[in-house]
Amino acid sequence: xxxxxxxxxxxxxxxxxxxxxxxxxxxxxxxxxxxxxxxxxxxxxxxxxxxxxxxxxxxxxxxxxxxxxxxxxxxxxxxxxxxxxxxxxxxxxxxxxx
Numbered sequence: 001x002x003x004x005x006x007x008x009x010x011x012x013x014x015x016x017x018x019x020x021x022x023x024x025x026x027x028x029x030x031x032x033x034x035x036x037x038x039x040x041x042x043x044x045x046x047x048x049x050x051x052x053x054x055x056x057x058x059x060x061x062x063x064x065x066x067x068x069x070x071x072x073x074x075x076x077x078x079x080x081x082x083x084x085x086x087x088x089x090x091x092x093x094x095x096x097x098x
Contacts, residue, residue, distance in 0.1 A: 004051075005034050007041075014044045014078075020051030023059025023086075031059060035066045045070065050081035060089040 008016040017038050023031050038045060047063070049055075063079065070077045082090060 005038060014046050015041060016046040016048060018048040018051060021053065023049075023052050023055040023062070025056060025058040028058045028062065031062050035062055039066055039069060039073075044076045044078075046078045046080055048081045049079055049086050050083065052083055052086055055083070055086045055089060057089065060086075060093060064093065 004020045006018045006020075008018065019034075021027065038047075049063075052059075067077050067079075079086075079090065
């Protein structure tokens with residue numbers, strides 16, 4: 001399943017993207033491109049992962065890389081509405097997620 005990203009402008013100047021689909025090794029190429037497109041937009045970003053049906057370590061690594069790249073660019077990314085599966089991976093590999 002391809003990843004879908006829907007953009008929503010927030011009042012705080014941040015841009016929210018609602019993602020849906022799968023974030024697995026099988027969708028990694030599409031996911032990487034979607035995240036690169038999102039990161040090329042200006043400003044800080046909120047990523048709503050509630051619609052991610054499946055996630056594995058390949059998907060997590062792409063989200064983690066996006067967060068690091070945003071930090072390098074002086075921007076912030078917040079990951080929101082994590083599914084239980086995504087929360088488990090973020091808990092396992094990150095100490096500072098929301």
